[in-house]
Amino acid sequence: MGHHHHHRHGSDDGDSSLAELLDLDGEVLTDYWADALDWVRQAADGGPRQRIVDLGAGTGTGTLRLADRFAEAEVVAVDSSPDMLDRIRAKALAQGLAGRVRTVQADLDQPWPDLGTVDVTWASLSLHHLTGPDRVLRDLHAATRPGGLVAVTEFDGRPRFLTDAVGDGFEERLLGLLHEHDAERLPELGTDWPARLTAAGFTLVDVRPFVIDLAPAPPSTGRYADLWLRRLGERLSDQLTPADAATLAGLLDPDGPSSLLRRDDLHVRGTRTVTLAHRP
Ligand SMILES: C[S@@+](CC[C@H](N)C(=O)[O-])C[C@H]1O[C@@H](n2cnc3c(N)ncnc32)[C@H](O)[C@@H]1O
DSSP: OOOOTTOOSSOSTTOHHHHHHHHHHHHHTHHHHHHHHHHHHHHTTTSOOSEEEEETOTTSHHHHHHHHHSTTOEEEEEESOHHHHHHHHHHHHHTTOTTTEEEEEOOTTSSOOOOOSEEEEEEESOGGGOSOHHHHHHHHHHHEEEEEEEEEEEESSOOBOOOTTGGGTHHHHHHHHHHHHHHHHOTTTTOOHHHHHHHTTOEEEEEEEEEEEESSOOTTHHHHHHHHHHHHHHHHGGGSOHHHHHHHHHHHOTTSTTOTTTOSOOOEEEEEEEEEEEOO
């Protein structure tokens, strides 16, 4: 259980650099997280909200914020990685939320875990990792109480940090390579989630893009960009031109003049789109 031989990157147990990246995402994009979850909380007004599920919860940025917003509810964090779930339990304990936050280790590509009846589900950047998201959405639909909600959030393109002047369009080229790499590794990335939710039996409520455009960038952005480009560089190193490899090495050299950790020209851009649907 919980071993992903087909996942060569990203979701393996004990991937501590992914955990750190997810925590930085919660920090740097804190306003997006607050806005998106406030919106979901409002949409749940008047509906059932006893059990909230964070599907593919990662380090729990969503889980803990959901527990804040849904004051009476039990929040269930589901992930295949025991390490991620350990982190969530530690945070819940530290924030006095351990009594209402439960973790369930489950590989969502395996049969649906018994979570009980679900009222509100939040799935952030997780469904695109699954080989069978349609089956998972049908099972989620069956587990959702009538009147319950599901919110799927995914990025429209990866986050960007650099200006075009850096390495003469370096980031654009790197993201182009990543796009090709993702096409085989994560075939569900960028799929039509509203259509997939509808096909699973949900009724669409709304689709809302949250535009991220942070300049000056928040204080943790340098560390976020550094970790992100480090991970990307590991994946794509054999495809970089010598000039781009040199640009990347400069950005990642903590002592060098162009270090991401010390630049003052970082500009965080991106869009996350939340698809909200309900079970009538
Ligand atoms: C990109 S992270 C997103 C984490 C979190 N939702 C967030 O937005 O910060 C994707 C998460 O999905 C989990 N995941 C990937 N494949 C999974 C699977 N088959 N079953 C359960 N969880 C999975 C990974 O362990 C990881 O924690």
